[in-house]
Structures are given as C-alpha cells and as structure tokens.
C-alpha cells in the first residue's frame with residue numbers, strides 16, 4: 398500500500414507520531430519560519446502551518462508550507478472556513494497539492510472578532526465538517542464540491558480535523574468527533590490539554606465507541622512559559638480549561654519556563670503510556686518553537702522514524 | 711419583524727445642515743413596534759432637529775407624516791403634495807421604506823434616519839435579538855427551531871465549533887451558543903440522532919448571494 402504522506406505512513410504503521418506547529422509571521426519574510434523548520438526538522442514527523450490563527454493576518458499557510466517543505470519538514474496545511482468560500486478553498490486545495498503539500502487540517506477558524514481585522518466579513522460558506530467531506534470526495538470520488546468531475550490529478554490529501562474535549566456540550570464532543578470521522582477525517586488533533594482528567598473521560602468514551610480504531614488521535618499539548626500565560630488561557634480563551642493547580646504550579650516555580658517544559662513532558666509521557674487510543678502528540682509551542690526539540694528528546698520520542706519516499710504516493 | 715435603530719441625531723443634523731425645510735416620514739409598521747420610527751419617534755426627532763437648529767441660529771422648518779407602511783408603495787402617494795417644497799426627506803422606515811420614498815420622489819434627497827439591523831423579536835422591553843438569517847431555505851425543522859444561520863456566529867450547520875463553552879459562544883460571554891441550544895432542544899425531543907447526519911453545504915444562491923431575490927405568486931397576480 399502506498400501512503401498519502403509521511404504522517405499517514407507513521408500513524409498507519411502504529412508508530413507514535415509527533416507533530417508540532419509553526420505560526421507564519423505578520424510580515425513577508427520567512428527567515429524565522431525557515432529557522433524554526435530547520436531546528437525542528439529531525440524532531441517531528443510533520444508540522445502544522447496555522448492559517449491566520451486567531452484571525453490575525455499572516456503569510457498564508459500554503460505559502461509558508463512551501464518554505465517548510467523546502468526546509469525538509471512535511472507540512473500539515475491548516476485550512477479554516479472563515480476566510481474563503483468554496484471556490485477559493487478548492488483553488489487553494491489544488492494549489493497546495495501541486496506545491497507538494499500532502500496533509501490538510503480542516504477547521505472552523507477563530508472568529509474574526511479576535512483578530513486584527515474585527516470589522517471584516519466572515520465567510521463560512523462551508524463549515525469544517527463539510528470541508529472534510531468535500532476534501533475526501535475530491536480524493537476518493539474525484540469530484541469538486543459541486544459534484545463536477547475532476548478530470549485528472551485529483552488532490553489526494555491525508556485529511557485531518559480537530560476535536561476539542563474541553564468545549565461543550567461534553568457528550569456531544571464525542572458524537573461530533575465521530576461525525577468528523579464519518580465525513581472523512583483520518584487524523585485528529587485535539588485542543589491543548591491541561592485538564593487531563595477530562596481528556597481521559599473523553600478518551601474513555603471514544604474507546605467505548607471504537608472511534609480510536611477508526612481515526613488517529615493526536616493529543617494536543619502546549620508548554621507554558623509563565624503562570625500569566627496559563628491564567629490568560631484560563632480566563633480568555635473560550636473552549637479551553639486550565640486547572641488552577643497548573644497556574645499554581647507555575648506560580649510557585651523557581652524557573653517557570655523550565656517548569657512549563659517539565660509539565661509538558663510529563664503530560665506527553667502520560668498520554669502516551671497511560672491513555673489508550675492516543676496515537677501521537679501534537680506539540681503546540683505557541684511562539685516558542687525553539688523548545689520543541691528539547692521536549693521531544695526528553696520525552697523519549699527521539700529519534701523519529703524514517704519513511705522511505707518510495708512508500709509514498 | 712424588522713428591527714431598526716436610530717442613527718445618532720447629530721449625524722442626521724449634519725446631513726441636513728444646508729436644508730431649510732425637511733419632511734420626516736415615520737412608518738406605522740415594524741419600526742413603530744421596535745420604537746425606532748413610529749409616529750412618536752418621528753415627532754420627537756423633528757422637534758429635536760428644530761431645537762438644535764434654533765440654538766445654532768439657523769431655524770429649520772419641519773413637516774411630519776407617518777405612513778401606514780412605507781414598505782408598501784400603495785401608501786406613498788398621499789405624500790405627493792407634502793414633499794413638494796421640502797429640501798430633503800428624512801425617512802424613519804427600514805431600508806425598504808427609504809427606497810420606496812427615493813423611488814417615487816426622484817428629485818428629492820432621501821436620508822435614512824435609521825440603521826436597519828435585522829429581523830428578530832424582543833426579549834424584554836427595550837431589547838431585541840436577531841432570530842432569522844433570511845437564507846431563503848428554512849432549515850428550522852432540522853435544528854430544533856433555532857436558526858444556526860444567524861444565531862451561530864459562524865453559520866455552522868454541523869456545530870457546535872470548539873469555541874462553545876458553558877453554553878456561550880466564543881465571541882462573547884453574553885451570547886448564547888446557538889448550537890448548545892440546538893443540542894439541548896434536540897436532546898429534549900429525543901432526536902439527537904438527527905444531529906449525526908452531516909448537513910451538506912448550503913445553497914447560498916437562495917440567499918442574498920444569488921442577487922436581489924424575488925418572490926412570485928402568479929395565482930394572486932391581477933391582470
């Protein structure tokens with residue numbers, strides 16, 4: 398069997414995957430991106446390239462992806478439904494594929510209210526569920542969203558989606574995850590996990606329904622730099638749960654950054670060893686990309702598996 | 711009904727600063743109910759504008775009229791005589807009324823006094839909320855009677871998104887998450903399985919994206 402991407406091969410062969418995240422800059426230089434990519438290259442299997450995260454204008458995820466790919470990392474192109482209608486989305490799907498991208502992560506996107514253009518118009522022509530389904534149909538049925546046939550070279554992406562076990566209603570989060578799998582999601586990255594107890598409950602229900610057998614779930618983890626950062630997420634980011642104990646732990650730490658890294662490593666080991674059904678971790682070191690190699694190495698996830706390009710489509 | 715709100719009075723005053731005589735036209739329909747442009751609001755606005763101009767030493771003459779429905783061309787002609795010698799018409803109707811006025815009085819400058827906001831209803835006295843997205847193809851039977859097109863900040867058809875928490879939408883702690891409401895309602899109805907169906911992309915050509923819409927009923931057309 399040929400795999401759609403390196404990440405696909407690693408996950409399907411049962412190896413514990415490691416993905417990270419690179420946030421494109423708010424200017425037109427990719428020097429920083431290249432630097433981060435070079436640094437992470439040997440430590441992750443693929444990196445997400447965020448798509449104007451928190452609705453702040455940045456270099457597009459696809460353009461950034463070209464540079465990340467050039468630096469030797471497989472990109473996971475994020476595509477939100479906020480900024481593009483179905484015509485623009487498909488143009489970008491075709492574009493990303495022809496530029497060598499092989500993984501795509503479909504998500505709703507943060508509301509523009511949070512970004513630097515709060516007076517803009519949001520699109521949401523299709524939602525993330527519909528995007529997943531349409532992307533699968535482009536690949537498997539060779540049709541555009543409209544049903545029109547793609548005559549040649551259909552874009553063949555390894556399709557990802559997100560799940561947030563910390564959003565409400567809790568019970569429906571499992572249903573919605575299943576719905577995304579039905580739509581065509583092959584891997585899932587979760588929202589940053591701080592409330593491990595809730596994540597375990599989530600995974601328990603996921604396993605009860607056998608969803609972990611049908612999709613690769615990567616646990617999202619974020620190293621915290623300071624208690625203020627933790628506090629900010631706790632009170633300002635909707636859909637996030639940060640227990641007080643974590644805020645306190647960082648507050649009383651002598652070296653909060655080190656404590657944040659230690660905590661993240663503990664969490665990685667925990668989800669890997671203790672929670673069945675987790676097939677990898679997604680390390681979101683927000684504005685702290687340099688720390689990824691250390692986290693991966695100290696978590697015992699280095700070196701990363703090699704994939705022979707001949708195994709890929 | 712249509713919910714509208716008055717523009718700041720000083721903005722309206724600035725628009726008519728060169729006029730000596732204006733006509734203010736209210737509407738007895740929706741904007742009366744939402745307390746934005748009925749007879750009472752029209753009179754108050756006229757006197758406020760006059761007072762402002764009095765203070766400036768440039769008196770303004772006003773005439774007022776409240777149409778039964780400005781959104782119905784039938785109710786416009788009775789104003790033909792009144793508008794003749796005014797320098798501008800200030801309409802306190804929704805955008806439809808403003809346009810019917812402008813359409814009939816081709817040589818008159820028609821100024822909207824209101825911002826037409828949305829269609830919705832009231833919650834408590836003095837508060838109105840948006841309820842319908844006017845999408846052109848109602849799906850309320852699928853969503854427990856709650857409109858995700860307009861009440862979900864992202865118009866998601868397969869919600870809720872990951873920003874929904876404690877029943878509130880990610881945009882504000884003051885905004886209910888429409889999908890939480892939908893979930894609760896469908897659960898109460900014992901129809902949660904319906905939410906597992908993937909709702910396909912919407913046909914927005916039935917909405918404003920298809921261009922100005924028309925609704926035709928040939929059976930009631932005359933002649």
Ligand code: SF4
Nearest residue numbers: 862871879880887888
């Ligand atoms: S939180 Fe709820 S209402 Fe707000 S955008 Fe998400 S699904 Fe829609």
